[in-house]
Amino acid sequence: MTPTPAAPMSGYITTGQAAARIGSTPQYVRELIHAGHFEAIDIGTGERARFRVTAESVEKFLTDRTVRPVSPSEVAA
Known part of the structure:
Protein backbone atom coordinates (compact mmCIF):
# COMPACT_ATOMS: atom_id res chain seq x y z
CA MET A 1 0.00 0.00 0.00
CA THR A 2 1.29 3.47 -0.90
CA PRO A 3 1.48 5.88 2.05
CA THR A 4 -0.81 8.91 1.96
CA PRO A 5 1.04 12.22 1.55
CA ALA A 6 1.04 14.54 4.56
CA ALA A 7 -0.19 17.56 2.57
CA PRO A 8 -3.19 17.79 0.30
CA MET A 9 -2.12 17.21 -3.29
CA SER A 10 -3.89 20.07 -5.02
CA GLY A 11 -3.93 23.74 -4.18
CA TYR A 12 -0.74 23.76 -2.11
CA ILE A 13 2.83 24.54 -3.14
CA THR A 14 6.16 24.53 -1.30
CA THR A 15 7.81 27.67 0.01
CA GLY A 16 10.42 27.25 -2.74
CA GLN A 17 7.75 27.16 -5.43
CA ALA A 18 6.01 30.19 -3.90
CA ALA A 19 9.33 32.03 -3.78
CA GLU A 59 -1.97 34.62 -6.74
CA LYS A 60 -3.88 37.05 -4.51
CA PHE A 61 -0.59 38.44 -3.17
CA LEU A 62 0.62 39.10 -6.73
CA THR A 63 -2.71 40.55 -7.87
CA ASP A 64 -2.90 42.89 -4.87
CA ARG A 65 0.55 44.24 -5.70
CA THR A 66 0.06 44.66 -9.44
CA VAL A 67 0.89 48.17 -10.63
CA ARG A 68 -1.67 49.41 -13.11
CA PRO A 69 -1.24 52.30 -15.52
CA VAL A 70 -2.75 55.59 -14.43
CA SER A 71 -4.76 57.62 -16.93
CA PRO A 72 -3.83 61.29 -17.48
CA SER A 73 -7.13 62.39 -15.93
CA GLU A 74 -6.30 60.51 -12.72
CA VAL A 75 -2.89 62.19 -12.56
CA ALA A 76 -4.44 65.67 -12.93
CA ALA A 77 -6.92 65.03 -10.11
Whole structure:
Protein backbone atom coordinates (compact mmCIF):
# COMPACT_ATOMS: atom_id res chain seq x y z
CA MET A 1 0.00 0.00 0.00
CA THR A 2 1.29 3.47 -0.90
CA PRO A 3 1.48 5.88 2.05
CA THR A 4 -0.81 8.91 1.96
CA PRO A 5 1.04 12.22 1.55
CA ALA A 6 1.04 14.54 4.56
CA ALA A 7 -0.19 17.56 2.57
CA PRO A 8 -3.19 17.79 0.30
CA MET A 9 -2.12 17.21 -3.29
CA SER A 10 -3.89 20.07 -5.02
CA GLY A 11 -3.93 23.74 -4.18
CA TYR A 12 -0.74 23.76 -2.11
CA ILE A 13 2.83 24.54 -3.14
CA THR A 14 6.16 24.53 -1.30
CA THR A 15 7.81 27.67 0.01
CA GLY A 16 10.42 27.25 -2.74
CA GLN A 17 7.75 27.16 -5.43
CA ALA A 18 6.01 30.19 -3.90
CA ALA A 19 9.33 32.03 -3.78
CA ALA A 20 9.94 31.33 -7.46
CA ARG A 21 6.45 32.65 -8.29
CA ILE A 22 7.06 35.96 -6.49
CA GLY A 23 10.75 36.26 -7.38
CA SER A 24 12.03 35.93 -3.84
CA THR A 25 13.48 33.40 -1.40
CA PRO A 26 11.85 30.63 0.66
CA GLN A 27 12.88 32.52 3.83
CA TYR A 28 10.96 35.61 2.68
CA VAL A 29 7.94 33.41 1.95
CA ARG A 30 8.11 32.07 5.52
CA GLU A 31 8.22 35.67 6.77
CA LEU A 32 5.13 36.45 4.67
CA ILE A 33 3.39 33.39 6.15
CA HIS A 34 4.14 34.57 9.70
CA ALA A 35 2.97 38.10 8.79
CA GLY A 36 -0.34 36.67 7.56
CA HIS A 37 0.09 37.45 3.85
CA PHE A 38 -0.05 33.80 2.77
CA GLU A 39 -2.41 31.05 3.87
CA ALA A 40 -0.38 27.98 4.70
CA ILE A 41 -0.37 24.68 6.53
CA ASP A 42 2.49 23.21 8.53
CA ILE A 43 3.17 19.61 7.59
CA GLY A 44 6.23 19.34 9.85
CA THR A 45 6.17 16.70 12.53
CA GLY A 46 9.12 17.95 14.57
CA GLU A 47 10.14 21.30 15.97
CA ARG A 48 10.92 22.74 12.54
CA ALA A 49 7.99 23.94 10.45
CA ARG A 50 7.50 22.64 6.90
CA PHE A 51 4.99 24.90 5.24
CA ARG A 52 2.81 24.39 2.21
CA VAL A 53 1.28 27.58 0.87
CA THR A 54 -2.04 27.85 -0.92
CA ALA A 55 -1.48 28.68 -4.57
CA GLU A 56 -4.55 30.92 -4.34
CA SER A 57 -2.96 33.11 -1.65
CA VAL A 58 0.17 33.51 -3.79
CA GLU A 59 -1.97 34.62 -6.74
CA LYS A 60 -3.88 37.05 -4.51
CA PHE A 61 -0.59 38.44 -3.17
CA LEU A 62 0.62 39.10 -6.73
CA THR A 63 -2.71 40.55 -7.87
CA ASP A 64 -2.90 42.89 -4.87
CA ARG A 65 0.55 44.24 -5.70
CA THR A 66 0.06 44.66 -9.44
CA VAL A 67 0.89 48.17 -10.63
CA ARG A 68 -1.67 49.41 -13.11
CA PRO A 69 -1.24 52.30 -15.52
CA VAL A 70 -2.75 55.59 -14.43
CA SER A 71 -4.76 57.62 -16.93
CA PRO A 72 -3.83 61.29 -17.48
CA SER A 73 -7.13 62.39 -15.93
CA GLU A 74 -6.30 60.51 -12.72
CA VAL A 75 -2.89 62.19 -12.56
CA ALA A 76 -4.44 65.67 -12.93
CA ALA A 77 -6.92 65.03 -10.11
